[in-house]
Amino acid sequence: MALNFHQLHIFYTVAEKGSFSAAAGALHMTQPAVTMQVQSLEDYFGTKLLQRSTKRIELTEAGRALMPYAQRSIDLIRETDSQMSKFTKQLKGRLQLGASLTIGEYILPRLLGPFGQEYPHISISMKVMNTAQIMEDILNHHLNFGLIEAPVNHPDMHMEAVLSDELKLIVGKSHPLADAQDVTLADALQYQIVLREQGSGTRLVMEEQLRQMNIDPTDLNIIMELGSTGAVKSAVEAGLGISFVSASSVKHEVALGLIRTIPLTDVKFKRQFYSMYLKSALLPISAVTFLTFLREKDLHQWL
Structure with a gap:
């Protein structure tokens, strides 16, 4: 009998999970x-x-x-999958x-077209939902x-930064700041603010940056909290x-002149988007290929 990678993977998962039943669930076995x-x-x-006991498996x-x-x-x-995915046209x-x-809603639709042209035989099914729902669906196989806007801490999840993004200050075309070439953050925060709901990835990034600048997010003049970027816009x-x-x-609204983006002179709200999948999982080659596409392509040409 030759040494079998499949068996090594199962052994590793049992050891990581601490039980045969938990490993069976993670491995679909x-x-x-x-x-x-x-x-x-x-x-x-x-x-x-492995030493089997009534409470937990021990190495x-x-x-x-x-x-x-x-x-x-x-x-x-x-x-190996990552390297070979470059050749699987x-x-x-x-x-x-x-x-x-x-x-x-705004990032992947612009990337799936170029990906589909390069890999026309891969069909794509995407669910748009919040991070907690994505994690639950991954855990339940x-x-x-998933692709999420802020990293999460979970012992079974692998996180990897795959995309960069930047939040921009936006104002309506009739707003007092609409004709400004640039503003300081302090000047911008004098006005009423519309934000995403508490816990959204966009809001978490903004609030963390404010705290680093010794600004308490609870001091903001928040007039409205909304559950989607579309509603905010x-x-x-x-x-x-x-x-x-x-x-x-906001590319569409800016192009139509409905909204303006105003550069901030003293801060940039930069963030990373993350891929999330089970540590115990070996992703199918279609998923590996897509993640390789995100890592290695110049995505800004489409965004």
């Missing part, structure tokens, strides 16, 4: 199948790798020695992903991965206040 594969690996090495000395090699083998497979498959609101266009949104989300 039955618990007996997971147990059998680990036993086969133990037979191959001729030694016990034996041999198991602890094997763990870094199992991790390296998983990393090597991921690197005839790749066929279905790409299932989740995207948070700003990314799903309904999605391969409509409120700004109607002259209800200023806001800070992704530059990609």
